[in-house]
Amino acid sequence: MLKLFSLKQKKQSAQEQTENKTSSNKTTAAELRLQKDISELDTGKTLSVYFPDKNNIVEFIVYCKPDEGIYKYGCFAFRFKIPPTYPHDPPKVKCETKVFHPNIDEEGNVCLNILREDWKPILSLNAILYGLQYLFLEPNPDDPLNKEAANLYRDNKAAFYAQVQRSMRESGAYYSR
Amino acid sequence: MSQGKDEGKLEDLYLITLRNGPFAHESFSPSEDLLNFLWNECKVLVVGAGGLGCELLKDLALSGFRNIEVIDLDVVDVTNLNRQFLFRQQDVGKPKAEVAAAFIAKRISGINIKGHHANIYDQPREFYKQFNLVVAGLDSIDARRWLNETLIDLVETNDDGTIDVSTVIPLIDGGTEGFRGQARVIIPKMSACFECNLDLFPPQISYPLCTIANTPRLPEHCIEYASVILWPQQQPFGAGTKVDGDNPEHVKWIFERAQERANQFHIQGVTYRLSQGVIKHIIPAVASTNAIVAASCANEAFKLATYIANPLNNYMLYNGESGVYTYAFETERREECPACGRAQPKKICVSPKWTLADLIEVLREDTELRVKSPSLTVSSRALYYSSPASLEQATKENLPQSLDCLLEEGCEIFLTDPALPLGRKLQIFFHKCSKKNK
């Protein structure tokens, strides 16, 4: 049973109001959650994060540098935008480096289930970072955004590899070790 | 009793408040005081004067609440008229809260009702403090989270750490989406709050991007294709222009592209209205769902105000999609809830001449906080981040700065740390003589 308490409490009248405008629609819970997520980003050695404005952590760039697999030596930039409804809604993530990848299209859209239909508030930004890293290690040709890449990946790994190398050179994704 | 007892229309209120009954709350005692309280003292705030709000206002006013205020930022739109029955054709363009309040005042004599055409975020704490009860009929998760947290923040604790119940304002929250809805009773700091189970709130419908790109089956897939994939590619209204669901030209563009795609894949049902609905994430409002959910909310308000029966404990879901399914259950309060589980702000006395590094050292040594690598912000401004590396680099210049250059007396700092399941608020006070406890 609900613990008892009485509503019958004298409330102050509106006339006693002091002017003390609150103008922010941000909640402390949302801000603390984001601050916590950000300060606990697990970047390891293959990721780095860049904040264009340290006082506005809702927008930042994650550089993903796979250290194995087909995309080794590439550096791929992902722009993160955290909506005010985070963590109810997932961050918006776009790949800003052109890449030949079955799950990333020309416009930088990324097909990663937890960025859309499978997002849950209990997940954190780290879940997305892991997801992005995994995408470079194990592209998923069954859920393609770039059909040409997906077909090539499935049918002719050598040709796919060559095309990836070419696209990385063209877009300057290669970084020198 | 002050109001005329002769009015037969109040008969039912007397029956349920002046007699005991098997369903009454254990602390219920029949008395004229109950109606006196309801009529003369109990102040209710209705948040939102839309589909749910109209129903809530009608239900509360007809149940005997006589001191009601309603707040809404919106104006009446012609598409509201099918279900928001406090509005008429000539009200289109006028503030919802004011029109609704005027309607209720005209219809129900002796009522004291006030409409606020305003944004809930702009009201000071004192505005919310004056109410005994808040009933919300909102359609945005943002506004709910904010309201939830605002009412939690109003709860004060006694010197012995117990809750000062006179500062507790229950929140009754209704929500509907199409044929589904829910009503819940939130007693801030005493029962589960909105943030405790944010997961329970229905997620926004979204479709896998690869389905949208390759294997559309629904008209919604075609519309999302146009707005998510084609729009950024073609930038039809200039580079960087975002899709605006209220701009008819934008909606038209998306509708036409979606129709082309639907034709290509032989999909039926892409319309202009659906396009706008998908862009704005609108789920069609069903008048009867609003009526059912609002009725439940008004019931709970009446029960909380009089204790004639046990209040809902604490979540009721309703689904009218195939027949009627409804279920009430208790959602658990989360100890680690970032809104209601959070400890009170911790007061820290510092010397204004300390450096930020000094403060961090003191925090690290605090035996209550037990933090190792704290990150600190003050009103969204970064003071110091211990991680990630780039933020550490960008903020470490603050470490040797003195606190009076960085902070204002009495300000609240947000502290997060890997060792804290939640963040913590710190309130900073300057004392010239403060010495570090070393």
Ligand SMILES: [Zn+2]
């Ligand atoms: Zn909570």
